[in-house]
Amino acid sequence: MAKTFKGRVVAPGSCKAPALVSHGGFNTLASFQSALMFGGKEAKCGDQNNPDCYEKAMGGTALCLPETIGSTTGGMVLYAAVAAGKNPACMLFSKPIDSLAASGAILAANFLEQKMPVVDKLGQEFLDYVRDGMMITVDEEGNVTVE
Numbered sequence: 001m002a003k004t005f006k007g008r009v010v011a012p013g014s015c016k017a018p019a020l021v022s023h024g025g026f027n028t029l030a031s032f033q034s035a036l037m038f039g040g041k042e043a044k045c046g047d048q049n050n051p052d053c054y055e056k057a058m059g060g061t062a063l064c065l066p067e068t069i070g071s072t073t074g075g076m077v078l079y080a081a082v083a084a085g086k087n088p089a090c091m092l093f094s095k096p097i098d099s100l101a102a103s104g105a106i107l108a109a110n111f112l113e114q115k116m117p118v119v120d121k122l123g124q125e126f127l128d129y130v131r132d133g134m135m136i137t138v139d140e141e142g143n144v145t146v147e
Contacts, residue, residue: 002147005126009142010097011109013117017089019134019146020061022052023127025069028077028101031058035086036077043086062136063088066127068101078104082116090138093120094127119144 027047035043035058045053068074078101081087091105097120105118119142130136130146137145 002145003129004143004145005122007092007119007122007126007142007144009117009140010102010120011105011116011118012140013090013109013115014137014139015062015089015117016135016137017060017062019064019130019132019136020053020056020058020088021127021130021132022050022063022065024050024052025067026050026053026063026065027070028068028074028104029071032077032081032086036080036084043081058088059086061088062090062092062138064092064127064130064136065094067093067095068098072100074098074100075102075104075107078116079108079112082108082112082114085114087114087116090117090119090136092122092126092136092138092144093118094122094124096120
């Protein structure tokens with residue numbers, strides 16, 4: 001049974017992808033560092049402090065998370081992941097996005113051909129409902145359907 005959640009569009013776009021869920025804060029630098037520095041073909045989460053995502057492929061997923069945490073380089077890391085084509089299909093935040101992650105998503109949306117829709121303020125109910133592997137559809141208006 002599908003359930004739809006409404007959020008705020010941070011970076012526009014639409015996509016359909018399987019969910020990868022992090023229930024704790026998502027450290028952008030720790031998660032993408034090895035994928036961006038060592039040239040792996042796929043972006044596997046390198047943050048050993050995130051048991052929900054550690055060593056799971058992030059590229060092409062609907063990354064569902066409460067918020068980002070960690071380094072002030074988070075926005076640039078997101079931008080670099082999109083530029084390298086190693087980004088999630090979309091990022092979906094249950095809480096309001098922080099300014100650093102938002103800056104990376106907005107820069108990527110405006111300056112790169114590769115798109116990564118970002119929607120925030122989806123609420124705790126969204127994060128409680130979604131599970132790894134569920135199919136997520138995001139539309140241009142910030143509607144997120146979980147099947």
